[in-house]
Amino acid sequence: MTNDTLVAELRSVLGADAVLTDADVTAGYSRDQMPLAPSGTPLAVVLPTDVDGVREAVRACAAAAVPIVPRGAGSGICGGANAVEGCVVLVTTKLDRIIEIDPDNRIAVVQPGVVNLDLREAAAKHGLFYPPDPSSYDWCTIGGNLATNAGGLCCVKYGVTTDSVLGLEVVLADGSLLRTGRRTVKGVAGYDLTKLFVGSEGTLGVITQATVALRPLPQAPATLVAAFDSAAAAGAAVSGIVREGLVPSLLEIMDATTVKAVEAYLGTELGTGSGSGALLLCQSDAGGTLAKRELAAIEQVCTDVGAEFVHSTDDVAEGNLLMKARRVVHYALEQRGACMTDDVCVPRTRIAELIEGCERISAQVGLTIAVCGHAGDGNMHPTVVYDATATGEVERARRGFDEILELGLSLGGTVTGEHGIGRFKQDWLAREIGPVGLDVHRRIKQALDPGNLFNPGSMFSPA
Template sequence: MDALLTELRAALGKDAVLTDPDVVASYSRDMMPLAPNGKPLAVVLPTDVAGVQATVRACAEAKVPIVPRGAGSGLSGAANAIDGCVVLVMTKFDRVVEIDPGNRLAVVQPGVVNLDFRTAVEEHGLFYPPDPSSYDWCTIGGNLSTNAGGLCCVKYGVTTDSVLGLEVVLADGSVLRTGRRTVKGVAGYDLTKLFIGSEGTLGIITEATVALRPLPQAPGTLVAGFDSTEQAGDAVARVVREGLVPSLMEIMDASSIKAAESYLNTDLGAGSDCQALLLCQSDAGGEAARSELAALEQICLDCGAGMAYATDDVAEGKMLLQARRVVLTALEQYGVWLTDDVSVPRTRIAELIAGCERISEEVGLRIAVVGHAGDGNMHPTIVYAPDSADEFARARKAFDAILDLGLALGGTVTGEHGVGKIKRDWLEREAGPVAMRVHRQLKQALDPENLFNPGSMFSLD
């Protein structure tokens, strides 16, 4: 291993290879407390593609695994180190290489923070839609590796829907370029989509070409409160059935509402009996937005909303949406949190929330549910005492029970956080043996020595 470290320092410079135990430990895990992590041999921070290639080739020769990492905002353990690995940190790849307004595209490196990229393209009157909740510190590379989503998915889709092409360093150190810069293109297999969501198990993404959209109008906002989650679920289903596509449609259960109101020291106007809150936005602009919000408001009222309020005041809309964005932070008033990530058919959102209430009673822990109602991606969040091994064990039990519930409702065990190192068994259960055989064949073809993030998503056994 000394020889490997010497080679890495010679190729990248001594300051790019970190071995101090405390520093290395700080790069060893992401935000998911359930996921295991090991002790890396070193942390490497390359600044160019040649540095990534050199790292990959040196590690391949030494048979040392590589775990790619961005900002560490993940919630699946996909970026967690294993013993003796090299953690390959991509945060120094932090340039927006090109913004092409004429073709509405940009070329961006993986270490660029999502919000910084969105801000950069907005200066050209353009819009990059994917907006994970951690958009103010997560990086584009992490978004690509997990196929991240966010609040705007209902209208604009997830990360893969905005990606035209990639630059990827493969296991032999060669550079693969996938995709194109044109609007259409069907030459060959869609290798771009193969790497998006692969959690660093197939290659190291060093650049992405992404499609941009015209900057939307400032959104109008609707908030509606319901006395039952069933009523809120009916409203979501009717919105979908009638073909309305708001730019945002979020749901909060009673526990989330109370936590947000307490944290913000405000009253969302839903009333003490409110069991579910819908937050919708329309960025259609002008009369079109007002018409869409009016239709959404009427649907909510028809479905039994006790309160529905629409506004085109941008500041007021941001204030209402802030209640949704702060839920995880607000729950820290009661303990530490463990957030799950399941997607169900939109007609079954109410059943998922009701099921989470039952699980909460069974394990004796607070579970708050928020999520992207527009696409059925829910985030039940379990709160437990940080110093209680018993409560942690019950939180883990609740986490698995929620995944089981999601599958039983015809859903999936992850909508946007990824499989990582905590849902490998669940992926096997959901995908089935034939799909897993194909996964392993692809992994074997692209990473025959199993050196790229081994143990993430699935094992080769």
């Protein structure tokens, strides 16, 4: 089958408006938010509106031996949805229905194009809550969250995406439709295929539907901010909070470089003093007296390890302002140059060592490296800021990025906590999981996708 024949077949089964081939348009679908991950030029971009359209597109591409790269909103930052040369990019954003919300069983059934925030707001109307909340929750889609097993700011208490997923509907490489999991609270029938597909980054199939668990809507959060003169002191506070058995709904850390960037971006001071070496943001959604007790205990821990400043509030507007400071970090850093955001996760007791190590790496490569992240689970996001037009800075940025991954592994961590491997960390995945682990990955890929149809070259290369 020629490329022209394939495009004609896709238009026949999906409709002409659902198949895009204009070069300027397809270029917009060729990559995600990681500027340096490799990408190719798509043959076409298809936007099916239902599962049958996905199945027909997969069958047509399989028959033509043309690879498919599944894509959601493109909010990823590891190149996981980047096009390969001559592929068909299959965009799931038009599969955007919330099919069902079942308040009695606390579940929702959704298509992959549903925006994360839209699901949260729909659940809230029933007094329910969908916990995963990536920083891009106002535009990222559930399908992309599933593909990367996304986390977010509330992971410390509620876990990552996979902890809320009960079942999936997935189109396989032959166009068949696989249904995994269940609608019940418990179920151990067969292999856990649901967890296999969550986090598979579009390499095993196209997710077309998900059944997710909902929780009772939490109380309005109370918020605490604490400033420390060093990352070591902030790290000691995190360790103390964990040791005391405290589980706030959110526990974030920002280093001094990040705080200064955010203050400049928002045009305001966070009220913690310009000399702060690190900042902790914490929330409790336990409600009322319980939240006050939880934050009081956390405040005591922070004070005991030498916090320079601690402030707590149950005013929702004030809390939202403080949380805005955390959510705009990426935009604030982008004002200073191109950004390469890392995603290492280390034991919580070693967060300070990671931040201090990033300071050394920053000095070595001569570039700004700002660190923020989810202190509650050790998932840090060091961001290398560079000038893509300056001679040698791209190379130095990549070197700094890799040295941060090396540091993370040396501290007993992992090279990705929630963003995925994509097309930027394949070598690091191989290093982390070792040859036996990589061989098992390849065997699973071969079993489910023998023609290497889905997202070839992402995560790992074929044997």
